[in-house]
Amino acid sequence: MFSTRNFNRSKPVLFILILFPSLLWAYQFVIGDLGVNPIEKLMDELGLMALRLIIITLMITTLSNIKPFKSIVVLRRMIGLFAFYYVCLHFSTYIVLDHFLDMQFIIQDIIKRPFITFGFISFLFLIPLASTSTNNMIKRLGFKLWKKIHYLIYPVAILASMHFYVLVRADKTEPVIYMGIIILLLLHRMFKRLTRPQLSQ
Amino acid sequence: MKILGSEITPYKTYLNRRKFIKGSLASAMLATVTSSALANHESDPSIYSKNLNENDKLNSYEEITTYNNFYEFGTHKKHPHLNSGNFKPRPWTIKIDGLVKKPQTFDLEKILSNVTIEDRVYRLRCVEAWSMVIPWQGFQLSELIRMAEPLSSAKYVQFVTVFRPEEMPGQQKRTIIWPYREGLRIDEAMNPLTILATGLYGHEMPNQNGAPIRLVVPWKYGFKSIKSIVEIRFLDTQPETSWETLAPWEYGFYANVNPNVNHPRWSQGTERRIGEFKRRETLMFNGYEEEVAHLYKNLDLTKFY
Numbered sequence: 001m002f003s004t005r006n007f008n009r010s011k012p013v014l015f016i017l018i019l020f021p022s023l024l025w026a027y028q029f030v031i032g033d034l035g036v037n038p039i040e041k042l043m044d045e046l047g048l049m050a051l052r053l054i055i056i057t058l059m060i061t062t063l064s065n066i067k068p069f070k071s072i073v074v075l076r077r078m079i080g081l082f083a084f085y086y087v088c089l090h091f092s093t094y095i096v097l098d099h100f101l102d103m104q105f106i107i108q109d110i111i112k113r114p115f116i117t118f119g120f121i122s123f124l125f126l127i128p129l130a131s132t133s134t135n136n137m138i139k140r141l142g143f144k145l146w147k148k149i150h151y152l153i154y155p156v157a158i159l160a161s162m163h164f165y166v167l168v169r170a171d172k173t174e175p176v177i178y179m180g181i182i183i184l185l186l187l188h189r190m191f192k193r194l195t196r197p198q199l200s201q
Numbered sequence: 202m203k204i205l206g207s208e209i210t211p212y213k214t215y216l217n218r219r220k221f222i223k224g225s226l227a228s229a230m231l232a233t234v235t236s237s238a239l240a241n242h243e244s245d246p247s248i249y250s251k252n253l254n255e256n257d258k259l260n261s262y263e264e265i266t267t268y269n270n271f272y273e274f275g276t277h278k279k280h281p282h283l284n285s286g287n288f289k290p291r292p293w294t295i296k297i298d299g300l301v302k303k304p305q306t307f308d309l310e311k312i313l314s315n316v317t318i319e320d321r322v323y324r325l326r327c328v329e330a331w332s333m334v335i336p337w338q339g340f341q342l343s344e345l346i347r348m349a350e351p352l353s354s355a356k357y358v359q360f361v362t363v364f365r366p367e368e369m370p371g372q373q374k375r376t377i378i379w380p381y382r383e384g385l386r387i388d389e390a391m392n393p394l395t396i397l398a399t400g401l402y403g404h405e406m407p408n409q410n411g412a413p414i415r416l417v418v419p420w421k422y423g424f425k426s427i428k429s430i431v432e433i434r435f436l437d438t439q440p441e442t443s444w445e446t447l448a449p450w451e452y453g454f455y456a457n458v459n460p461n462v463n464h465p466r467w468s469q470g471t472e473r474r475i476g477e478f479k480r481r482e483t484l485m486f487n488g489y490e491e492e493v494a495h496l497y498k499n500l501d502l503t504k505f506y
Binding site for chain 2: 036037100105166169170
């Protein structure tokens with residue numbers, strides 16, 4: 001049931017499912033159905049989606065350690081690229097719609113406001129991940145180097161959840177849940193390394 | 202700056218208008234209301250044009266009542282609109298205590314029969330860098346202060362929001378320390394711009410906007426304008442306020458709208474006016490510099506933010 005083939009088969013459906021919210025929000029934005037502060041709403045939804053997808057890619061890796069779910073790892077690249085897609089939309093909403101390309105203001109904003117700094121660094125770290133996602137790139141870089149680059153997903157996830165945590169003014173339940181999941185997933189990886197060092201080589 | 206309504210509508214007119222529409226108003230405000238009173242205020246904003254600055258446009262009733270920060274009903278902007286249906290703003294009393302001649306509890310109706318309700322169109326600037334233009338109905342806080350007869354030793358006024366977790370679901374969770382508290386210096390409280398509002402758009406104050414009575418201090422960030430007030434205390438020392446207690450590095454006691462004082466979360470240099478696409482420059486004291494700048498002549502506003 002959880003064969004590579006079946007996971008591969010589910011890809012087109014998954015693709016549409018993950019793409020759909022962005023199309024829906026774009027449509028709602030255009031027809032004015034995103035509430036009275038649509039730019040803020042759009043930015044929040046896109047950012048939250050990106051964070052959730054980042055966490056899902058980490059979960060997939062963990063899940064693939066469990067024998068029957070081993071093949072789920074074939075979904076990871078697509079979901080990771082979708083995370084990047086949503087981060088790009090989130091960031092461009094901020095640049096274009098929120099601040100009308102006022103670069104001077106945006107640079108100040110990124111430097112002065114820690115939560116934007118976190119989000120921005122997280123975005124920067126995602127660029128090498130997304131741009132080395134093809135099989136060809138894995139071959140060219142060699143798996144070892146490629147894997148090293150892709151460890152960047154850990155700071156990406158931590159910074160992204162901090163970006164959300166700092167933004168929330170009160171009742172930090174939701175960002176804390178995300179941070180908790182990320183920490184658990186990272187601890188699991190560290191624990192695996194420590195207990196089975198020969199496997200990590 | 203035009204702020205005072207030349208057209209002062211007696212509160213009785215509002216009461217009558219309300220009687221007219223009361224039947225159709227249950228908990229879901231307005232959804233089905235087609236009353237002429239509301240139609241007047243909403244479809245004919247010229248009622249307020251005398252109060253309106255030329256660069257400002259009134260926000261709609263829908264915008265004002267569906268996008269709120271009122272954590273007593275939840276932390277999302279939509280929550281107050283969605284979760285405030287069970288709140289009962291009548292009957293209502295306000296307790297006056299602290300440094301006053303005689304501590305007492307006023308019935309809201311009694312207060313209202315002693316004051317003049319007038320229209321005030323104010324800009325509201327939230328610390329989160331969004332803003333609205335709202336047609337309030339209310340009376341000057343100074344009128345109530347006179348009724349309260351504070352002692353000359355009273356230098357500050359503290360306000361407390363009602364605590365009713367069974368009617369205000371947000372209070373069932375310790376998001377912030379309940380009840381919500383705010384404060385003003387007495388000269389700020391006596392300033393003619395400072396009002397206690399009991400209505401908006403000619404309509405009784407909606408629950409999500411702070412029914413039945415709330416403070417409006419238009420030159421300060423929105424969180425100073427405390428909602429659903431049940432207690433007013435006169436003090437000789439600066440009172441603790443909710444947001445300042447929670448995060449003093451972010452929110453000060455004064456919280457004057459000031460584009461030059463940086464906030465770690467939001468640039469205060471610009472703001473998004475709800476309903477507009479491009480951001481606007483934020484004005485010093487939210488554009489009420491003429492009326493209030495003198496209150497802070499000797500104060501370093503970067504320190505006392």
